[in-house]
Amino acid sequence: MSETILKVEGLNKNFGGVAAIVDVSFEVKKGELLGIIGPNGSGKTTLVNLLTGFVKPDSGRVFYRGVDITGKKPYKIAEMGIARTFQMVKPFYQLSAFKNLIIPLYSSRVRRLRGGMYGDRDDVAIDLLEDVGFERDSFVPYKVASSLPHGYLKRLELARCLALRPELLILDELFSGMSMSEVASTLPIIERLNGEGLTILMVEHRLKELFRIAHRVIALNFGSKIADSPPGEIMENEAVKAAYLGSEEEGEDA
Amino acid sequence: MNKEPIKFRKERLDRGIKARCEDIFALSSYREILYLLLPRVLPVALLLVFPLFKDIVGLYWEKVLVITCAIALLSLSWDWLASVGLISLGQALFFGVGAYVTGSLNYAFKWPPLITIPLGTLGGALICTLLLLPVLRLRGVYFAIVTLTLPLLLMRFIETTKILGGTEGLSALTPLPSLWVELYVPVFTLLICLFGFRRLINEDYGLVLQGIRDNDRAVMSGAINIYWFKTQAVFLAALVGSFPGAFMTHYYQFVGMPAFALDYSILPLTAAVLGGVGTFAGPTLGAFILVPLSEVLRAFGTLRVVFYSAILIICVVGLPEGVFHYIRRKYHQFERMVEVG
Numbered sequence: 001m002s003e004t005i006l007k008v009e010g011l012n013k014n015f016g017g018v019a020a021i022v023d024v025s026f027e028v029k030k031g032e033l034l035g036i037i038g039p040n041g042s043g044k045t046t047l048v049n050l051l052t053g054f055v056k057p058d059s060g061r062v063f064y065r066g067v068d069i070t071g072k073k074p075y076k077i078a079e080m081g082i083a084r085t086f087q088m089v090k091p092f093y094q095l096s097a098f099k100n101l102i103i104p105l106y107s108s109r110v111r112r113l114r115g116g117m118y119g120d121r122d123d124v125a126i127d128l129l130e131d132v133g134f135e136r137d138s139f140v141p142y143k144v145a146s147s148l149p150h151g152y153l154k155r156l157e158l159a160r161c162l163a164l165r166p167e168l169l170i171l172d173e174l175f176s177g178m179s180m181s182e183v184a185s186t187l188p189i190i191e192r193l194n195g196e197g198l199t200i201l202m203v204e205h206r207l208k209e210l211f212r213i214a215h216r217v218i219a220l221n222f223g224s225k226i227a228d229s230p231p232g233e234i235m236e237n238e239a240v241k242a243a244y245l246g247s248e249e250e251g252e253d254a
Numbered sequence: 255m256n257k258e259p260i261k262f263r264k265e266r267l268d269r270g271i272k273a274r275c276e277d278i279f280a281l282s283s284y285r286e287i288l289y290l291l292l293p294r295v296l297p298v299a300l301l302l303v304f305p306l307f308k309d310i311v312g313l314y315w316e317k318v319l320v321i322t323c324a325i326a327l328l329s330l331s332w333d334w335l336a337s338v339g340l341i342s343l344g345q346a347l348f349f350g351v352g353a354y355v356t357g358s359l360n361y362a363f364k365w366p367p368l369i370t371i372p373l374g375t376l377g378g379a380l381i382c383t384l385l386l387l388p389v390l391r392l393r394g395v396y397f398a399i400v401t402l403t404l405p406l407l408l409m410r411f412i413e414t415t416k417i418l419g420g421t422e423g424l425s426a427l428t429p430l431p432s433l434w435v436e437l438y439v440p441v442f443t444l445l446i447c448l449f450g451f452r453r454l455i456n457e458d459y460g461l462v463l464q465g466i467r468d469n470d471r472a473v474m475s476g477a478i479n480i481y482w483f484k485t486q487a488v489f490l491a492a493l494v495g496s497f498p499g500a501f502m503t504h505y506y507q508f509v510g511m512p513a514f515a516l517d518y519s520i521l522p523l524t525a526a527v528l529g530g531v532g533t534f535a536g537p538t539l540g541a542f543i544l545v546p547l548s549e550v551l552r553a554f555g556t557l558r559v560v561f562y563s564a565i566l567i568i569c570v571v572g573l574p575e576g577v578f579h580y581i582r583r584k585y586h587q588f589e590r591m592v593e594v595g
């Protein structure tokens with residue numbers, strides 16, 4: 001845990017007068033599991049979009065393994081090994097669950113890593129679904145995405161990221177909309193991935209679960225970083241307390 | 255009290271086939287084979303033998319077949335673009351550019367159709383792709399707007415600069431070598447494109463294209479350069495759209511501003527909506543209903559546009575799924591009597 005994999009320097013983003021991200025800087029070490037929390041509208045999703053190229057910053061830089069990736073196209077950033085989930089899941093509804101994974105598996109990144117894979121994409125997809133908790137010998141992996149319950153769609157979203165064989169995984173509220181038991185079964189998967197060396201940046205509203213697995217937590221409020229400390233201490237921080245008190249109880253799902 | 259015991263019940267014909275598997279056909283009887291093959295083989299067979307009966311149906315209707323194939327190819331190209339999420343309002347662009355490239359090559363160098371048609375198709379597709387390249391980066395209605403205006407713009411450009419024959423066009427081009435070439439080249443090209451597209455869209459490559467239509471952000475975050483894939487898709491559509499232009503140029507032995515006519519944009523679009531978007535077979539079927547019908551109504555002159563528009567509205571309101579989907583649904587609901595064991 002020494003090498004820096006992601007370095008964010010003085011990031012700013014305005015949406016027509018609304019300051020969504022204000023002068024945010026932080027670093028992520030290789031192998032780290034970093035949590036990002038903050039009340040609704042504090043800029044968490046915007047931060048994810050800035051890191052993955054879906055939104056261009058007004059100023060500031062993002063370095064991934066020493067390379068400046070600020071303002072690069074999303075597919076180029078993904079190609080380099082940063083995978084992200086979307087807060088609002090939008091799978092390819094007409095395709096079956098495993099066919100959803102064919103799309104990232106078709107990318108040049110995966111072909112390069114797998115050494116010109118052909119023909120066995122379907123098998124790889126089924127394996128990936130099993131990894132995120134789809135029952136292999138059931139019909140679930142073969143069901144059309146539109147017929148799957150929300151919890152499965154969230155995990156399909158996770159599998160879509162893993163298909164890329166990422167080095168940095170960014171999860172935008174993966175647990176929102178999941179039932180207690182689904183969260184309980186997904187938590188060990190994330191722990192395991194992190195244990196295997198995957199660096200994970202996890203935006204989450206489910207604080208209790210997040211604090212159980214995160215190494216470090218960053219708190220945002222009105223787009224600014226207000227705290228950066230181990231999970232055990234973050235809620236002791238006065239600014240964080242005030243931010244969460246000011247914005248109702250911690251939402252179960254947003 | 256001595257009612258006949260029930261010996262038969264109705265069963266949907268496709269039930270047993272569906273239950274076994276969607277893709278792997280384990281067929282148990284010739285009737286099932288017939289049930290599956292008939293809707294594919296019958297139209298193809300009809301299309302292939304139609305030119306043979308030219309003496310019975312008459313040359314006029316054989317010519318209608320050629321035009322129908324041309325429009326069908328344009329609506330196939332439309333449907334292919336739609337399956338990547340690009341809505342084209344100007345298939346005439348592909349047709350016209352393909353036609354003009356072919357015509358100019360033949361006019362300037364006197365090359366035979368065997369060379370000018372492939373070159374015109376390829377060159378037309380390249381030019382159209384380059385013209386459309388800038389809009390592929392934008393999301394939303396821009397593609398539709400640009401495809402709508404480009405044919406009109408090119409037409410006015412030719413008119414004012416008087417290049418490529420200006421309003422007169424280029425005439426006395428080399429005719430096609432024989433009637434059989436005139437009839438069978440469009441038919442075979444149509445069949446190849448139809449089955450090629452149907453196949454390609456279900457390959458992994460096609461899944462990526464469909465993904466771009468459904469959610470381009472998710473595809474991008476899957477490390478896929480969506481602009482490159484869209485470019486390829488537009489090039490393929492432009493190839494299939496430029497070919498009829500190239501072919502009809504030699505068929506008419508003339509190319510002129512009508513090659514960019516609004517008809518070549520509206521007819522394929524109407525055919526696709528009438529037949530059913532998204533299956534390739536639908537738009538083809540649509541063209542085979544619409545074009546002959548509009549020939550019958552030729553007597554009404556310009557009123558035909560009213561007629562197309564009426565069809566479009568009636569279809570969108572009354573049969574939004576399209577004729578093809580409707581027929582397919584009904585076909586799958588065929589029932590037969592089976593003995594109750």
Ligand SMILES: Nc1ncnc2c1ncn2[C@@H]1O[C@H](COP(=O)(O)OP(=O)(O)OP(=O)(O)O)[C@@H](O)[C@H]1O
Binds near residue numbers: 254
């Ligand atoms: N594309 C956009 N255009 C305009 N304003 C935006 C846009 N995206 C985000 N914002 C604004 O930026 C602010 C931060 O939004 P963001 O979605 O990043 O918050 P968040 O922390 O992810 O919230 P939540 O917990 O609800 O997901 C909000 O005020 C939001 O309205």
Ligand SMILES: [Mg+2]
Binds near residue numbers: 045046
């Ligand atoms: Mg958010």
